[in-house]
Amino acid sequence: MRVRFKNCKINRQQVCGYQQGNLIVINLMKGNILNTYIHEVLHYRHPDWSHKQVYRETAKRMRKLTCQQKLCLYRRMFCPRR
Ligand SMILES: [Zn+2]
Numbered sequence: 001m002r003v004r005f006k007n008c009k010i011n012r013q014q015v016c017g018y019q020q021g022n023l024i025v026i027n028l029m030k031g032n033i034l035n036t037y038i039h040e041v042l043h044y045r046h047p048d049w050s051h052k053q054v055y056r057e058t059a060k061r062m063r064k065l066t067c068q069q070k071l072c073l074y075r076r077m078f079c080p081r082r
Helices: 033-045 051-064 067-078
Strands: 002-006 017-020 023-027
Touching: 017 033, 023 033, 033 051, 033 067
Parallel strands: 002 023
Antiparallel strands: 017 023
16 A cells, blocks of 8 residues: 655645546545544545444544544554555
8 A cells, every 4th residue: 555645736636536447535634634644544544434334433433532543543554564
């Protein structure tokens, strides 16, 4: 999985990010980037899930994650395995 960051509007829209194949693009100018990362990874892993399902699952995970788990996810987001 590749992760790219943008520091501006994506496709002229104020979206937090999107996922396309194994590419995840995260807008650094909007929202919580960890939340966006989890959201887009869930879209990648569960292409059959609706946006609403992904949204709910993301919120659930964000609430349950420990500080250490969040740090691990940040590491994975910024230094994904090649
Ligand atoms: Zn979505």
